[in-house]
Amino acid sequence: MLSKKTKYGIKALTYLAKQENKTPVQIATISNSENISLKFLESILLTLRKNGILGSKKGKGGGYYLLKEPSEIPMTSIMRILEGPISMVPCVSLNFYEKCSDCPDENACAVHNLMLEVRDSTLQIFRNTSLADLCKC
Amino acid sequence: MLSKKTKYGIKALTYLAKQENKTPVQIATISNSENISLKFLESILLTLRKNGILGSKKGKGGGYYLLKEPSEIPMTSIMRILEGPISMVPCVSLNFYEKCSDCPDENACAVHNLMLEVRDSTLQIFRNTSLADLCKC
DNA sequence: AATTACCCTACTTAATTAATAGGGTATGCA
DNA sequence: TGCATACCCTATTAATTAAGTAGGGTAATT
Numbered sequence A, B: 001m002l003s004k005k006t007k008y009g010i011k012a013l014t015y016l017a018k019q020e021n022k023t024p025v026q027i028a029t030i031s032n033s034e035n036i037s038l039k040f041l042e043s044i045l046l047t048l049r050k051n052g053i054l055g056s057k058k059g060k061g062g063g064y065y066l067l068k069e070p071s072e073i074p075m076t077s078i079m080r081i082l083e084g085p086i087s088m089v090p091c092v093s094l095n096f097y098e099k100c101s102d103c104p105d106e107n108a109c110a111v112h113n114l115m116l117e118v119r120d121s122t123l124q125i126f127r128n129t130s131l132a133d134l135c136k137c
Numbered sequence C: 001a002a003t004t005a006c007c008c009t010a011c012t013t014a015a016t017t018a019a020t021a022g023g024g025t026a027t028g029c030a
Numbered sequence D: 001t002g003c004a005t006a007c008c009c010t011a012t013t014a015a016t017t018a019a020g021t022a023g024g025g026t027a028a029t030t
Helices: A004-017 A027-034 A038-050 A075-082 A110-127 B004-017 B027-034 B038-050 B075-082 B110-127
Strands: A054-057 A063-066 B054-057 B063-066
Touching: A004 A027, A004 A038, A004 A063, A004 A075, A004 B110, A027 A038, A027 A063, A038 A054, A038 A063, A038 A075, A075 A110, A110 B004, A110 B110, B004 B027, B004 B038, B004 B063, B004 B075, B027 B038, B027 B063, B038 B054, B038 B063, B038 B075, B075 B110
Parallel strands: none
Antiparallel strands: A054 A063, B054 B063
8 A cells, every 4th residue: 555655745746846936835835735744744855855856945935846857757766765665575676675584486486476577567657657747637 | 565464375375276186275284385374374264265265174184275266266356355455545446445535636636647557557467367377487 | 072173253562654742953034 | 143934853652554373162074
């Protein structure tokens, strides 16, 4: 299941991507518009800033803004930052690989091979979708 | 993330599907062979029996066995029984649909539409994969 | 009748999620 | 300089779920 953190994060990013100009948007503005708990959203945006997706400006007139063009931000980045691994099992993860403690042979594991297929198809979607595509809804 | 419950369940089903004859297999046998906690596996197999995937026989020489041919058991069934919804958000689920509490308009929701795509591609894999396919590894 | 092996309920521990609370700090403007 | 704005950071908490563990009950077979 997708966490609320990721869901809210995507909604906030979409909100920012829809802004015409690139002036910073306050957390409270996004929070109100998207029905997201302010404090929770604060921590999500902070994570996105620390991971190079957002920039921020303090003081009056401050807020958050996108560092890149929406079309230059793939969903793979956003998902990995907010949700973590894209794969359903660590043993098929590209960025978060871990060996299974049970399971002597990965290549002979039915679960492994099935989940590899699922990861590939999901990854293809996320790679081919940018933040700009999400705004077309 | 895939739960251990589902992972173990798939492994156990694969084990049963690989049996030449259809004589019941004891829980302990599967537990030893696949490195699964016996008591945990017990509850998983019970779930599969209650959902029409497995049959069981009590007493000496008893155990669990598949009720259908492996090729007749699609991964969609197994996943829904063990893991629950295939989709990452309830609002795109076919069998476990729930409306989002935030989100006034589903069709205008970026998360919704993205996750719809992901669900479709995942579903396609699960629909086209049967237990028999898993045994080919 | 005894053994085998499934059946069922309840409990526990750990981890994660989704917040909530409360204050700290940098920035810009008057 | 000083004040308001708005980001920054840490800690705590309640609820839920995952992953087992414990212990006994019951049905079927030999």
